[in-house]
Amino acid sequence: MTEQPIHLRIRRQDRPDTAPYWQEFAILGHSDHNIVSLLMALRENPVTISGERVDPIVWEHNCMEEVCGSCAMLINGVPRPSCSALVADLDQPIRLEPLPKFPVVRDLLVDRRRIDQGLKQVKAWIKIDGVWDTHEGAPRIGPDAWAADYLYSRCMSCGCCMAACPQFGPHSSFIGPAPLAQARLMNAHPTGRYDKTERLHAIMAEGGLSDCGNAQNCVRVCPKEIPLTTAIGELGRQTTVQLLKDLFGPR
Amino acid sequence: MSKPNVIVIGGGLGGLWATLRIADAGFPVTLFSLFEVKRSHSVCAQGGINAVLDTKGQHDSIRQHIIDTIKGGEYLANQPPVKSMCEDAPGLIRTFERMGVTFSRTPEGLLDQRLFGGVKNKRTCFAGASTGQQLLYGVDQQVRRLESEGKVVKHEWWEFLSLLLDSAGVCRGIVAMDLNSLEVRAFSADAVVVASGGMGQLYAPKSTTSTNSTGAAASRCYRQGAWMANAEFFQFHPTAMMGHDKNRLMSEAARGEGGRIWVPKTPGDRRPPKTIPEAERFYFLEEFFPAYGNTVARDEAARAIWTVTRQMGLGIGGDGGDRVYLDLTHLDAAFIGSRLGAILEIYRKFAGVDPMTEPMEIFPAAHYGMGGLWVDFERSADGGIQPESPRNHATNIPGLYACGECDYAYHGANRLGANSLLSASYSGRVAGEAVVSYLKGLASDRGPLSPEIPQAEVVRQQAINADLMQAEGADTPYLIQKELGALMTGKVGVVRSNPELESALGELQVLRERLSKARLGESSTWANQSLAFARQLGDMIELAGVVTRGALARDECRGAHYKPAFRIPIPEGRFAGDPEFEAYRDRWHANNAQWLKTTIAEHTEDGPRLSYREVDLSVYAPTEPRDYR
Numbered sequence: 001m002t003e004q005p006i007h008l009r010i011r012r013q014d015r016p017d018t019a020p021y022w023q024e025f026a027i028l029g030h031s032d033h034n035i036v037s038l039l040m041a042l043r044e045n046p047v048t049i050s051g052e053r054v055d056p057i058v059w060e061h062n063c064m065e066e067v068c069g070s071c072a073m074l075i076n077g078v079p080r081p082s083c084s085a086l087v088a089d090l091d092q093p094i095r096l097e098p099l100p101k102f103p104v105v106r107d108l109l110v111d112r113r114r115i116d117q118g119l120k121q122v123k124a125w126i127k128i129d130g131v132w133d134t135h136e137g138a139p140r141i142g143p144d145a146w147a148a149d150y151l152y153s154r155c156m157s158c159g160c161c162m163a164a165c166p167q168f169g170p171h172s173s174f175i176g177p178a179p180l181a182q183a184r185l186m187n188a189h190p191t192g193r194y195d196k197t198e199r200l201h202a203i204m205a206e207g208g209l210s211d212c213g214n215a216q217n218c219v220r221v222c223p224k225e226i227p228l229t230t231a232i233g234e235l236g237r238q239t240t241v242q243l244l245k246d247l248f249g250p251r
Numbered sequence: 252m253s254k255p256n257v258i259v260i261g262g263g264l265g266g267l268w269a270t271l272r273i274a275d276a277g278f279p280v281t282l283f284s285l286f287e288v289k290r291s292h293s294v295c296a297q298g299g300i301n302a303v304l305d306t307k308g309q310h311d312s313i314r315q316h317i318i319d320t321i322k323g324g325e326y327l328a329n330q331p332p333v334k335s336m337c338e339d340a341p342g343l344i345r346t347f348e349r350m351g352v353t354f355s356r357t358p359e360g361l362l363d364q365r366l367f368g369g370v371k372n373k374r375t376c377f378a379g380a381s382t383g384q385q386l387l388y389g390v391d392q393q394v395r396r397l398e399s400e401g402k403v404v405k406h407e408w409w410e411f412l413s414l415l416l417d418s419a420g421v422c423r424g425i426v427a428m429d430l431n432s433l434e435v436r437a438f439s440a441d442a443v444v445v446a447s448g449g450m451g452q453l454y455a456p457k458s459t460t461s462t463n464s465t466g467a468a469a470s471r472c473y474r475q476g477a478w479m480a481n482a483e484f485f486q487f488h489p490t491a492m493m494g495h496d497k498n499r500l501m502s503e504a505a506r507g508e509g510g511r512i513w514v515p516k517t518p519g520d521r522r523p524p525k526t527i528p529e530a531e532r533f534y535f536l537e538e539f540f541p542a543y544g545n546t547v548a549r550d551e552a553a554r555a556i557w558t559v560t561r562q563m564g565l566g567i568g569g570d571g572g573d574r575v576y577l578d579l580t581h582l583d584a585a586f587i588g589s590r591l592g593a594i595l596e597i598y599r600k601f602a603g604v605d606p607m608t609e610p611m612e613i614f615p616a617a618h619y620g621m622g623g624l625w626v627d628f629e630r631s632a633d634g635g636i637q638p639e640s641p642r643n644h645a646t647n648i649p650g651l652y653a654c655g656e657c658d659y660a661y662h663g664a665n666r667l668g669a670n671s672l673l674s675a676s677y678s679g680r681v682a683g684e685a686v687v688s689y690l691k692g693l694a695s696d697r698g699p700l701s702p703e704i705p706q707a708e709v710v711r712q713q714a715i716n717a718d719l720m721q722a723e724g725a726d727t728p729y730l731i732q733k734e735l736g737a738l739m740t741g742k743v744g745v746v747r748s749n750p751e752l753e754s755a756l757g758e759l760q761v762l763r764e765r766l767s768k769a770r771l772g773e774s775s776t777w778a779n780q781s782l783a784f785a786r787q788l789g790d791m792i793e794l795a796g797v798v799t800r801g802a803l804a805r806d807e808c809r810g811a812h813y814k815p816a817f818r819i820p821i822p823e824g825r826f827a828g829d830p831e832f833e834a835y836r837d838r839w840h841a842n843n844a845q846w847l848k849t850t851i852a853e854h855t856e857d858g859p860r861l862s863y864r865e866v867d868l869s870v871y872a873p874t875e876p877r878d879y880r
Contacts, residue, residue, distance in 0.1 A: 037496035044729045055773035062461045068290040086603045106778040120399045125392035126351035131271045133342030138349050140360030153353040189351045
């Protein structure tokens with residue numbers, strides 16, 4: 001395999017409050033290069049197509065096996081992890097932009113702490129008495145329920161679903177698909193179920209489930225193929241039941 | 252007096268477990284992480300976590316788990332911590348289960364367990380093909396719960412730079428840098444836990460670890476007086492898929508299910524692999540190990556690949572020809588599709604090539620550091636470790652604790668499969684409990700840290716930054732890291748020899764000098780990643796020196812450290828009772844008398860000063876050489 005010049009257009013931004021600008025690069029690489037490895041090669045010698053030496057590009061990466069979720073960005077207009085984006089599968093020039101909807105820190109690095117906020121909002125955890133051994137096993141979970149839950153437990157908070165969602169962003173308080181899917185997961189757990197009402201009330205409030213416009217973009221871009229819209233549908237039914245309980249149920 | 256507080260550095264399994272335990276006990280914790288906590292390298296472990304639950308009617312026993320761990324590590328692990336870890340493993344699994352970890356289930360809805368390398372019984376709990384990710388998320392969710400209750404504060408995108416030591420040498424806090432604003436600030440604490448992970452990036456890019464696994468934090472503690480132990484032991488995994496950025500693990504299962512490893516018999520044969528006739532292929536594992544063939548043990552396979560590529564010059568691939576083929580193409584597509592789906596997907600996704608139709612190109616990759624920061628333990632009356640003793644997981648610096656891959660305990664010279672998630676979780680919990688005891692025992696009249704100490708340290712760290720920002724040398728740190736990785740892979744890798752180790756020490760010195768004159772290539776004072784990286788690289792070179800010095804001094808073969816010149820081969824076809832085997836056993840004992848010892852490295856201005864400590868062998872005496880025939 002011989003090296004060929006790969007043409008990159010990268011949207012850069014020096015600081016959160018400065019204007020973005022574009023730079024173009026041609027870098028030698030193989031077709032089995034992924035975007036992370038190209039950016040790594042580029043930072044060794046960051047020279048633009050017009051021969052200007054510029055600052056190395058800033059972006060986030062860690063595991064590079066598509067499990068840590070850190071390297072997501074907009075690649076040719078599609079939000080996806082850059083480690084599993086192979087040059088061979090991309091049209092050139094390859095356009096790299098920071099993941100939209102999240103505040104840009106610098107270049108391709110964004111601040112996704114709003115996902116974390118959402119997880120806190122929906123209480124995406126199982127409430128346990130403490131982390132010691134109670135000498136009791138957990139409740140049983142059948143293989144079918146396990147298989148359904150497992151899909152959601154693989155969410156790596158990469159933010160691709162939120163980036164693709166027209167409802168989520170700085171303009172709205174919508175919590176976004178990723179935390180919603182975690183609410184679905186926790187509500188299904190035999191112990192997590194105890195706090196279902198609290199979670200449902202959280203997503204019935206402002207910025208919750210009713211802000212979902214059902215565009216279905218989230219499920220199309222999820223690198224882990226998590227059935228986000230199924231989760232949102234299930235939560236819709238759960239909140240309807242909850243609403244009736246709130247209206248007519250015992251106080 | 253306000254409530255004592257703790258700083259935890261690192262948000263992987265070890266760090267999050269320590270955080271949970273300390274915050275649960277009512278002490279405030281501040282958690283520092285280079286990135287959002289969920290993204291640490293623990294997520295990458297796929298295989299599983301060991302615990303004897305004996306759910307498969309095999310009469311598995313905790314005693315056997317202890318022995319497998321001790322023998323797997325060639326007796327180099329202190330045995331009381333190993334004993335307690337194995338005994339506590341079932342309880343840890345139960346706790347993870349209560350946290351909602353989606354462990355794979357049996358038809359009855361109970362925990363499923365499977366077989367893993369180096370073990371005869373089904374002892375490994377797993378969560379699909381993403382056990383590490385699921386375990387990490389379990390504790391991450393609990394930490395988030397405590398955070399929402401105000402018991403934990405997270406400092407994400409902050410990097411630990413140095414310890415604050417008082418005049419008595421006690422750890423009283425840290426200095427850290429905001430990776431965005433580059434602000435350097437001192438944080439006081441009554442105890443500090445380092446859980447900063449492994450150091451696989453010393454071997455980059457031929458390493459399976461995350462790019463943040465630089466070992467820099469451990470190295471910084473070492474430079475301030477913390478001991479490193481057994482750093483020369485570094486496990487290499489024989490079958491990792493090559494990438495330009497890193498190597499990705501191809502599970503042993505590929506060979507277990509019938510995968511064959513080969514190279515063309517003619518050096519430099521550039522024909523596409525499928526067109527090379529069977530007779531012109533060298534199936535070297537099958538020739539070297541007729542009894543085991545392709546399923547020979549990890550370390551043997553890694554060394555055989557090394558021999559064929561580095562010594563016989565038969566490797567494939569452009570750059571130096573260091574790869575071999577792992578071939579699945581002769582197997583039934585439906586069969587491997589169902590049995591090896593996960594790795595087929597990874598290879599397709601990251602190499603863009605289908606391993607069902609093209610052989611995979613693989614290389615033995617640096618995988619897991621057995622060594623790390625030295626930590627203490629207190630032996631209990633029953634031969635394990637004393638629960639809640641403040642000595643457990645304490646480094647030699649009072650008030651500083653270490654857990655997870657950055658400490659050296661549990662594995663000895665070699666790691667048993669599926670024990671790393673266990674040791675990370677267990678050590679995090681134990682370290683947390685030890686810190687709680689330490690805090691309870693603190694004298695209430697201990698005065699505050701004198702303010703000159705943090706002030707001076709912040710100034711010193713800012714000066715390091717300023718020097719790096721102004722340097723105008725020839726090389727960038729990224730280029731130097733590439734050379735460091737190549738040097739370590741080539742000379743301090745799978746197979747070692749003293750002349751090469753000697754020359755590696757000299758080359759490390761050159762790299763250190765070049766780094767001191769490197770240029771960052773940018774001067775921005777906002778989110779300057781090159782600055783953080785250049786600092787880490789200096790610490791990596793320091794650590795590489797410790798690994799190399801330890802390897803040079805250790806004239807034997809033990810686990811992940813292999814020097815052919817000092818090999819004591821098992822006589823072929825001979826077993827216990829046979830005079831030849833007994834003569835071998837005598838030599839093995841004599842070697843143990845000299846080398847069955849923990850290497851301790853202490854930092855000095857002239858490089859690491861090595862000494863050796865006895866290993867606690869009180870649980871299972873070394874009478875049986877490791878023999879997987």
